Amino acid sequence: MEAGTLKLEEIQKRITELTPEQAYEEIEAGGDHVLLDTREPHEYAEAHLEGATLVPPAEVAERIDEIAPDPSQRIIVYCRTGSRSARAVHQLQEQFGYDNIANVSGGIVEWQQKGLPVAEAEGMTSGQRERYSRHTLLPEVGVEGQIKLLSSKVLLLGAGGLGSPTALYLAAAGIGTLGIVDDDVVDESNLQRQVIHTTDRVGEPKTSSAKQTIANLNPDVEVIEYRTRLDAGNILEIIKDYDIIVDGADNFPTRYLLNDASVRLRKPVVSASILAFEGQISTFVPFEGPCYRCLYPTPPPAELAPSCGAAGVLGVMAGVMGLLQANEVIKLAAGIGEPLIGRLLLYDSLGTRFTELKVRRDPECPICGPDAPEITESEMGKFPDYELFCA
Ligand SMILES: [Zn+2]
Structure with a gap:
């Protein structure tokens, strides 16, 4: 039909349009009307008019019979800004003979600008709906996903190179609780x-x-400070209440300790490291993919472990890898996308090249392998490689 090719202004001339105030008055007066919301489900979830039935544009023609079998039925249609609904009204009028149908001009956007009431998503304040609107507009996230982020608890090991950018973006994204473990003070070289x-x-x-x-960035976020160093004696207590752990540790003993404790408590860990112009990242979900020890069964000898502040690193490497960590955390927290489980992503900043390696669970792994003993709390401190050889 030519309806699809008509310009919006042509369509608007051929249909009845109500201002939001006129529509509100008619709806409030009661009467026998059907109120149709022609948007997508995630838009409807965010806010809609009280009593509206959701019928996405692609389904209007198919479902109108079931919603309003009588073509003389009074129907009021709206969408976000009034254009999708104008096309729906025109289609119902021209193709299906509905002759008592009207469009709300300006849609729910103008409706809200006029201060008229809407039924809003539960679980978020109006301030939060505004702050996170660019998230909730994504069908993959939506209001539901944002509420998941707001109720997530994420622990960051370190507020250093990796932890800083990760924390900033997780806070901006509305991760509800951020625990930060760091016993250091800010130094000019940081x-x-x-x-x-x-x-x-x-x-x-x-x-x-x-x-x-x-x-200052986001008052929705509760920050819990741990001015301490993770050790075998405190790690289980600190990590037990968190959903996801971000490993930005600057030393191997902490990485191994965290791995063993997180496998024991079945906590996912997003782990990145940076050195000079190179970085790597993977996501370890216990028993779904390999753990850190499956990749690196034993720490390198101290003289070959170039961590501990003495080595140089390009500053933006921390940003690149830290934001890849934040991205992994948000996917895990919202339950979307494909996390880096069983994949090690390498980044070379001088060549601007990403390389992905497949990594597998090690059947011999002393921590997550089938023969691995259950690690009890009293055994947490017994791994010899937790000593601080960076000290
Ligand atoms: Zn393992």
């Missing part, structure tokens, strides 16, 4: 990459500096 800290906070604990920045 500021080249640890973007959550500021020059006037040199000498302050990194956890409190991070907390201030996050509070």
Whole structure:
């Protein structure tokens, strides 16, 4: 039909349009009418008019019989800005003979601008709906996904190079609780990459500096500070309440300790590391994919472990890899996409090249292999490789 090729203004001339106020008055007066919302389900979930039936544009022709079998039925149609609904009204009028049908001009956007009431999504305040609208507009996230983010608890190991950008974006995304473990203070040499800290906070604990920045960015986020170093004695207690752990540790003992404890408590860990111009990242979900020890059964000898501050790193590497970590966390928390489970992603910043390696569970793994003993709390400290050989 030529309806699809008509310009919107042509269509608007051929149909009845109500201003939001006129529509509101008619709806409030009661009467026998059908109110149709011709948008997508995620838009409807965010906010809709009270009493509206959702029929996405692609389904209007097919479902109108069931919703309004009588073509003389009074029907009021709206969408976001009034154009999709105008086309639906025109189609119902021309093809199906509905002759008592009207479009709400300007849609729900103008309706809300006029201060008229809508039924809003539960679980989010109006401020949150505004703040996270670019998330909720994504069908994959939607209101449901954003509510999942808001109720997620994520623990960050370190508010350093990787932790800083990761924390900033997770906070902006509305991760409801961010735990931050760091016993260090802000040093001038950190500021080249640890973007959550500021020059006037040199000498302050990194956890409190991070907390201030996050509070200014997003008051929805609760920050819990742990001004301590993870060790075999405190790790289970600290990680047990979190849904996802982000490993930005700067030393191997902590990485192994975290791996063993997170496998024991079945906590997913997003783990990245950076050195010079190179970075790598993977997501370890216990028993779904390999663990850190499946990849690296034993730590490298101390003299070959170039971590611990002495080595150089390009500042933006922390940003690139930190944001890949944040991206993994958001996918896990919202339950969308394909996490980096069983995949190790390498990034070479000088060549701007990503390389992906498949990694598998090691049947001999002393932690997640089938013959691995159950690690009890008292055994947590017994792995010899937790010693701080960076100290
Ligand atoms: Zn393993």
